[in-house]
Amino acid sequence: xxxxxxxxxxxxxxxxxxxxxxxxxxxxxxxxxxxxxxxxxxxxxxxxxxxxxxxxxxxxxxxxxxxxxxxxxxxxxxxxxxxxxxxxxxxxxxxxxxxxxxxxxxxxxxxxxxxxxxxxxxxxxxxxxxxxxxxxxxxxxxxxxxxxxxxxxxxxxxxxxxxxxxxxxxxxxxxxxxxxxxxxxxxxxxxxxxxxxxxxxxxxxxxxxxxxxxxxxxxxxxxxxxxxxxxxxxxxxxxxxxxxxxxxxxxxxxxxxxxxxxxxxxxxxxxxxxxxxxxxxxxxxxxxxxxxxxxxxxxxxxxxxxxxxxxxxxxxxxxxxxxxxxxxxxxxxxxxxxxxxxxxxxxxxxxxxxxxxxxxxxxxxxxxxxxxxxxxxxxxxxxxxxxxxxxxxxxxxx
Ligand SMILES: C[S@@+](CC[C@H](N)C(=O)[O-])C[C@H]1O[C@@H](n2cnc3c(N)ncnc32)[C@H](O)[C@@H]1O
Numbered sequence: 001x002x003x004x005x006x007x008x009x010x011x012x013x014x015x016x017x018x019x020x021x022x023x024x025x026x027x028x029x030x031x032x033x034x035x036x037x038x039x040x041x042x043x044x045x046x047x048x049x050x051x052x053x054x055x056x057x058x059x060x061x062x063x064x065x066x067x068x069x070x071x072x073x074x075x076x077x078x079x080x081x082x083x084x085x086x087x088x089x090x091x092x093x094x095x096x097x098x099x100x101x102x103x104x105x106x107x108x109x110x111x112x113x114x115x116x117x118x119x120x121x122x123x124x125x126x127x128x129x130x131x132x133x134x135x136x137x138x139x140x141x142x143x144x145x146x147x148x149x150x151x152x153x154x155x156x157x158x159x160x161x162x163x164x165x166x167x168x169x170x171x172x173x174x175x176x177x178x179x180x181x182x183x184x185x186x187x188x189x190x191x192x193x194x195x196x197x198x199x200x201x202x203x204x205x206x207x208x209x210x211x212x213x214x215x216x217x218x219x220x221x222x223x224x225x226x227x228x229x230x231x232x233x234x235x236x237x238x239x240x241x242x243x244x245x246x247x248x249x250x251x252x253x254x255x256x257x258x259x260x261x262x263x264x265x266x267x268x269x270x271x272x273x274x275x276x277x278x279x280x281x282x283x284x285x286x287x288x289x290x291x292x293x294x295x296x297x298x299x300x301x302x303x304x305x306x307x308x309x310x311x312x313x314x315x316x317x318x319x320x321x322x323x324x325x326x327x328x329x330x331x332x333x334x335x336x337x338x339x340x341x342x343x344x345x346x347x348x349x350x351x352x353x354x355x356x357x358x359x360x361x362x363x364x365x366x367x368x369x370x371x372x373x374x375x376x377x378x379x380x381x382x383x384x385x386x387x388x389x390x391x392x393x394x395x396x397x398x
Contacts, residue, residue, distance in 0.1 A: 022079035023062060024055040024169060027072065030375040030384075031198040034072040038201070042069055051117075053160070055079065060249075063172045063242050064256040068235040071197035071228065074176050077158060077169035085166035086120050088130055094166055095134035095159070101142040103170060105246045107152030110135055114159035121161055131159055131168075153244035174241030181238040182292035187218030187284050191320050191355070191377055193234070196220040200228055202373070203318050203353040204388060210271040210315035214305035214343070215336075219285025219298075221318050222274035226294035229270035233260035237292075271315075275301040275308065306339045310347060314389060317344065317352040320377075334364045341365035344387065352387040361385055 027035040032049035039047050039054065042065070047056045058066075066076045080103070083094035104110065112131045116122040135157060136148055156171035178194040191199075200221065205211055207229035213221040227234055236257060242248050274289075276282050279302040289295040305321075321340060323333045337358065344352050345366070354361070357380060362368050369385040376382065 019059070020057050021060055021063070022055060023058045023066065024053045024077040024079050024167075025066065025070065026053050026074040026077065028052065028074060028195065028198075028376055030373060031072050031195070034198045034201045035070065038070055038072060039066075042066070051162075053077075061252045061255065063248065064240075064252040065259065067173055067177065067240045067242065068233050068253075068256045068260055070177060071224070071234050072194050072201055074178070074194065075171055075173040076177075078172050079167060079169050081166075081168040083166055084164060085161055086164045088121065088126070091121060091127065091159075091161075091166060092130050092134045095131045095168060096138050098135075098138070098168055099142075100135050100138045103245065103247055104135075104139060104155060105152050105244075106139070106143055106145060107149050108155045109150045109152060110155050110157055112157045112159070114161070116161040117163075119161045119164045121164075121166075127159065127161070131157060153241075155241065155244070170245075172240060172242040172245075174239070177235065179238060180234050180292065182223065182288050183218060183220070184291065185218070185284055185287070187281055188278075189320075189322065190218045191220050193220055193224060195355075195375065195377060196224040196318075196320075197228065197234065198375075199318050199320075199353060199355060199384065200225050202384065203316055203386070204351050205316040205318065207265075207268050207270045210273070210310065210312045212273040212275075212308065212310070212315060212317050213319045214275050214303075214308045214317065214340070215319050215321045216274035216276045216285050216300075217281050217320070219274055219288045219300075221320065222272050222285065222298050223289050223292050223294055225318070226270065226272050226289070226297040227292065229272065230268055230294070230297065231263050231265045232294065233257075233263070236260055270297055271312070272298045273301070273310075274298055275303040275305070277302070277304050305336065305343065308343050310350075313348045313350075315347065315350045316389075317347075317350060317354075319352075319354050321354060321356060323357050330358075334358060334360065337361055337364035338366065341367060349389045351389040352385075354385050355382050356385065357382045359383075 036047050047054045080098045085091040112128045158169040160167045178192040180193050211225045216222055274285055282300050282302045286300050289298050321336055370388045371386040372383045375384045
């Protein structure tokens with residue numbers, strides 16, 4: 001089935017919506033497998049990631065669903081075209097061939113970003129200008145406008161050129177998905193919300209196990225654990241760029257939010273603990289948890305990580321200990337990794353997952369990790385150190 005939506009805001013222009021769309025979800029390096037797992041749990045079957053982009057067929061409704069539900073992804077893109085682009089003329093023609101008048105309001109403020117790899121066309125600012133010009137020319141011709149006022153909502157068009165082939169996307173997300181909206185003040189060296197979620201999804205945590213972050217800072221890991229434990233969607237309290245798309249029906253966002261609400265499991269009992277030596281950080285973490293609607297699921301404490309102990313079995317620590325120049329000097333930071341190693345040794349069958357830039361982490365911790373993987377925290381290369389408890393399988397199958 002195909003249908004046509006005549007949009008009021010585009011001055012009578014028609015957006016032609018086919019039953020299926022091509023979407024692409026971007027994820028940070030090292031996080032692609034986590035996002036693929038999320039997509040599978042959301043019903044998308046097997047997907048493949050190519051250089052941080054996971055592309056697949058979906059329904060129009062999924063633009064809203066994915067933006068609301070995905071925890072570890074960066075952005076959701078609507079794929080508009082794919083064509084060979086060995087010259088600027090071919091690139092211009094390919095961008096011009098997209099029916100932009102179906103997607104954009106006359107007043108849209110279009111910005112263009114892109115990447116090129118292994119291709120003849122690689123001058124990004126020239127490519128941006130060419131794409132912007134092609135979009136403007138098409139809009140003017142199809143809408144019979146002398147000029148584009150650009151007074152409306154911002155829209156981001158994105159190109160990716162790989163081996164002389166260009167793909168054109170519309171960014172449906174806008175501000176990256178890591179911005180959930182609950183973190184309104186900045187702590188010392190906070191970790192991005194979607195990286196925190198990815199770390200938890202990479203760990204063997206699920207709601208029936210105790211969770212702890214003894215270096216909680218502004219609370220991100222504990223808050224993301226609480227959202228996950230109670231199946232609370234991360235995108236319920238923010239806006240997305242697709243809300244400004246004249247062709248995109250509002251009801252898709254309302255039904256994604258209804259679906260998210262229906263999936264919530266607030267009745268679950270989860271034991272989530274967050275502590276920091278800095279009382280100000282703990283207050284900030286509490287504030288953020290309140291804003292995220294999960295304060296009541298987390299126990300907060302101002303405490304030295306050295307004091308952390310638990311009678312509980314089979315818990316999970318997921319943490320981001322201080323490292324280097326930003327929070328502490330390197331020597332002290334390394335001592336704290338040793339402290340964490342000592343704390344971990346006394347816990348009964350817990351797992352521990354820590355992200356660190358310290359290449360000597362395992363030595364300082366006092367034990368070789370069962371597994372390590374490369375992750376990026378604020379563009380800086382880190383390693384994720386994984387220490388598994390003896391119980392292997394998660395009850396929810398992850
Ligand atoms: C890298 S930051 C954690 C950032 C946190 N993941 C976030 O998203 O905001 C490290 C935290 O460790 C805390 N810290 C430093 N020494 C500590 C200690 N001995 N015990 C507990 N926390 C400590 C710092 O106050 C800082 O908030």
